[in-house]
Amino acid sequence: MSKKLGLIVPHDYKLLSIAAILEVFETTNKLSSGIEKPFEIMIFQSKEQSDQGKIFGYTSNEIETSDIILDLILIPAFTTDNMSEMIKKNRNFIPWLQKQHQNGAELASFCTGAFLFAASGLLNEKLATTHVDACSAFTKAFPMVKLKPEETLTADGSLYTSGGSTSTFHLLILLVQKFCGNEMAVKIAKIFSIDLNRYKQSYFSTFRPNHLHNDSLVALLQQKIENQYHSIEKLEEITKDIPTSARNMTRRFKQVTGIPPIEYLQNIRVESSKKYLEQTQLSISEIIEKTGYNDPKAFRKVFYKMVGMKPIEYREKFRVQ
Helix, strand or coil: CCEEEEEECCCCECHHHHHHHHHHHHHHHHHCCCCCCCEEEEEEECCCCHHHCEECCEEEEECCCCCCCCCEEEECCECCCCHHHHHHHCCCHHHHHHHHHHCCCEEEECCCHHHHHHHCCCCCCCEECCCHHHHHHHHHHCCCCEECCCECEEEECCEEEECCCCHHHHHHHHHHHHHHCHHHHHHHHHHCCCCCCCCECHHHCCCCCCCCCCCHHHHHHHHHHHHHCCCCCCCHHHHCCCCCCHHHHHHHHHHHHCCCHHHHHHHHHHHHHHHHHHHCCCCHHHHHHHCCCCCHHHHHHHHHHHHCCCHHHHHHHHCCC
């Protein structure tokens, strides 16, 4: 019996995400040798969107009036960086997702689709991931979710999430494997040239400091770290002239940026070292010195933790020729 698969097409959806999802499941149906296809693919939109009749070749079902009970619901990525506004525009999907899950539907989000997924409350105390560059904002917005920034995908019971970019295909293949078996999953992986051994997305990350806030003391400390990261031995050196206690400064800094000052410093240093590895012929020892580390072992440990590979491996993979 075909599984009822519902793909939501919300406001601000990313077309590439929708296309990848449909391509994989349509291909799975085409490859199936049985009379009945593995998936009955359906599109769902809110009432205010669905006056188009058909979208991507499928009839659009209104979530407010549809009584279809689904087996699997997919939440695509979003184009916008303003996730709070996106959630507000798509708030009608939230009770529908909750009801579908209560009726037994499994749910999966792709990339930044995790923001709408988490807004439903269904990911509270569950494992999740999202685009690696959106993790800081996600953690701040949904502290009850057990976010795993380094993971390509997560599976927690009947709830699934994926990271950014090609992580979408890794989750899609996992879902194909779950519902159609390993043989079909391997066929799909070969067709789309997906490396089944890639489990981490951390080495694709780019640290983007948050400067869009109104806390002048946090901004001052950010500026000091970003300008002096290569010479800082102890954070106390650059915080002693900031008119607040160290405890209060740490609290405010983490509240605004999502991470404590020491982690901010590590991110700035690692990001700088990545640029050196990509763009120069400097030795690892020279890069360690230029980024403010005194202990090569400590540098390599922090780099591996944040990036997911050794510095020399990163250079081999991302060196600009």
